[in-house]
Amino acid sequence: MLQRSAQSGYAIKSAANTSMSFFWRASFSQIYPELATLERHGFVTRHDDPRGARVRSLYEITASGEAALLAWLRSANRAPPQFRDEGLLQLYFADALAPEEQLTLVKELRERVSIHREPISNGFGQTDQGDAKFPRILAQLEADTTAYIEQWFRRLEASLEDTCTAACSAGPDSNQKNE
Amino acid sequence: MLQRSAQSGYAIKSAANTSMSFFWRASFSQIYPELATLERHGFVTRHDDPRGARVRSLYEITASGEAALLAWLRSANRAPPQFRDEGLLQLYFADALAPEEQLTLVKELRERVSIHREPISNGFGQTDQGDAKFPRILAQLEADTTAYIEQWFRRLEASLEDTCTAACSAGPDSNQKNE
DNA sequence: GAGCACATGTAATTTGTTACATGATTCC
DNA sequence: GGAATCATGTAACAAATTACATGTGCTC
Numbered sequence: 031m032l033q034r035s036a037q038s039g040y041a042i043k044s045a046a047n048t049s050m051s052f053f054w055r056a057s058f059s060q061i062y063p064e065l066a067t068l069e070r071h072g073f074v075t076r077h078d079d080p081r082g083a084r085v086r087s088l089y090e091i092t093a094s095g096e097a098a099l100l101a102w103l104r105s106a107n108r109a110p111p112q113f114r115d116e117g118l119l120q121l122y123f124a125d126a127l128a129p130e131e132q133l134t135l136v137k138e139l140r141e142r143v144s145i146h147r148e149p150i151s152n153g154f155g156q157t158d159q160g161d162a163k164f165p166r167i168l169a170q171l172e173a174d175t176t177a178y179i180e181q182w183f184r185r186l187e188a189s190l191e192d193t194c195t196a197a198c199s200a201g202p203d204s205n206q207k208n209e
Numbered sequence: 210m211l212q213r214s215a216q217s218g219y220a221i222k223s224a225a226n227t228s229m230s231f232f233w234r235a236s237f238s239q240i241y242p243e244l245a246t247l248e249r250h251g252f253v254t255r256h257d258d259p260r261g262a263r264v265r266s267l268y269e270i271t272a273s274g275e276a277a278l279l280a281w282l283r284s285a286n287r288a289p290p291q292f293r294d295e296g297l298l299q300l301y302f303a304d305a306l307a308p309e310e311q312l313t314l315v316k317e318l319r320e321r322v323s324i325h326r327e328p329i330s331n332g333f334g335q336t337d338q339g340d341a342k343f344p345r346i347l348a349q350l351e352a353d354t355t356a357y358i359e360q361w362f363r364r365l366e367a368s369l370e371d372t373c374t375a376a377c378s379a380g381p382d383s384n385q386k387n388e
Numbered sequence: 389g390a391g392c393a394c395a396t397g398t399a400a401t402t403t404g405t406t407a408c409a410t411g412a413t414t415c416c
Numbered sequence: 417g418g419a420a421t422c423a424t425g426t427a428a429c430a431a432a433t434t435a436c437a438t439g440t441g442c443t444c
Contacts, residue, residue, distance in 0.1 A: 033305060040395050053297035057433065062397055084395060084440045103306055106317060108295040115290035118232035118350075120282050124343045126212060127282055132343075138285060164303045164311075171297075171361060178357050182350060219423050236405065241425055263412045263423060 032074055032091040033099055034162065039065055039087065049165055052172040065089055073098055117142065133190050140183035143176055211253055211270040212278055213341065218244055218266065228344055231351040244268055252277055296321065312369050319362035322355055 031042050039061045046056045065087075068074045073095035079088040091099070117139045124132045210221050218240045225235045244266075247253045252274030258267040270278070296318045303311045 031302075033302070038395070039397090040393095044394095050298070050301060053292055053294045053301070055291070055293070055432090058395095058397075059399090059434085060432070081394080082441065086395065099302070100305060103299050103302060103314075104310065108299065109293075111292070111294035111296065112234070113232055113290070113292050114234070115232045116287040117290065118347060119229070120287065122229060122232070122343055122347050123212070123278070123282060125341050126279060131283065135282075162304050164301055167365065168297060168301050171358075174361060175354065175358060179350075179354060182353060186346065217423070218425090219421095223422090234404090237423095237425075238406085238427090239404070260422080261413065265423065 032089050033096060036088045036090040038079075038089070049169060052168070068095065129190070133187065136183060136187050136190060140180060140187060143180045143183065211268050212275060215267045215269040217258075217268070228348060231347070247274070308369070312366065315362060315366050315369060319359060319366060322359045322362065 031037060031045060037045075039058065042061050042065075043056065043058055046054065046061075065074065065076070069076050069089070072092060074089045074091055076087050076089050079086050117135075120135060121139065124135055127135065210216060210224060216224075218237070221240055221244075222235065222237055225233065225240075244253065244255070248255050248268070251271060253268045253270055255266050255268050258265050296314075299314060300318065303314055306314065
């Protein structure tokens with residue numbers, strides 16, 4: 031993120047809260063120690079840039095930091111994606127619930143997805159919005175998958191409302207597969 | 210899981226490895242201590258059920274355990290879903306790469322999704338497969354979303370291959386939104 | 389002058405992974 | 417006989433969250 035513009039730890043956290051939160055999260059207690067570590071390793075430099083009496087540290091990426099960033103971008107040694115969702119875990123065991131309660135759960139999970147579909151900002155200033163292409167692509171991926179899942183849940187809801195005759199137990203989307 | 214059938218810690222891990230891995234993961238070092246804790250709290254009972262000389266502990270859910278399970282299934286106090294994907298994080302910063310490298314990354318990420326689309330088993334025995342409806346629904350959700358994301362990446366790949374003229378920078382799916 | 393956003397960190401705790409250990413059974 | 421699967425745990429480590437602490441600047 032420092033490669034795009036020099037920033038404070040607070041600004042990094044703000045960006046992580048908004049544009050990146052779909053696929054990566056970070057807290058202050060991760061960011062500040064990490065910036066200190068990066069500085070020790072020479073990947074970033076820090077200098078004071080107070081706003082009035084309020085202290086502020088601006089960090090900038092170094093040449094060695096840029097090299098490390100590019101090496102990471104090119105490496106295929108990624109950690110496998112992790113997805114963890116207590117709501118889906120509940121749904122997995124929803125056979126133990128009465129049909130009305132099952133429907134309530136599905137409705138709640140669907141609404142939760144809609145709430146997640148808020149206006150997306152890219153976490154950088156207006157000036158950076160134009161030249162960075164991939165943050166916008168990722169925002170689109172989030173919007174599209176979220177919309178898809180919402181529709182999926184809508185169909186599941188409808189199929190559960192039909193008190194489930196013989197054919198409807200395999201999930202709502204099985205009849206419109208793309209192959 | 211014990212509510213569906215009495216099981217060993219190992220069997221729970223096997224199920225978690227397959228059918229549930231899309232939205233929840235657990236390791237032996239979480240499962241075994243947790244079973245002990247549940248037993249201390251009276252939610253499950255343990256009895257020895259060796260296979261030959263090989264020791265095995267079978268756990269069964271108690272009435273109090275069933276009550277706790279139902280209370281959890283009905284509670285809306287779920288932890289917010291967490292998604293963490295180093296691949297998407299790389300893509301987010303892919304503006305720093307050359308166009309050919311960007312395309313390579315997108316290809317790798319798309320292929321990774323396909324690999325994930327393996328035949329799905331529900332993690333329970335054949336006998337339980339029939340009566341449990343929601344595990345099948347969740348498996349369908351996984352298959353459908355995975356297929357959707359794969360197609361999304363395919364379109365992104367195509368749009369990046371077109372050397373990106375003016376209009377193609379907002380993501381490949383923006384022209385077929387559902388609203 | 390109240391409330392919110394900006395700003396920075398540490399400490400404690402919780403959670404999760406990886407490595408370490410061991411051994412029996414079953415199937416090819 | 418060898419490999420894969422079944423089976424159970426502990427210890428060490430790594431990662432992440434939550435709580436704790438503090439204070440300024442800006443806007444309504």
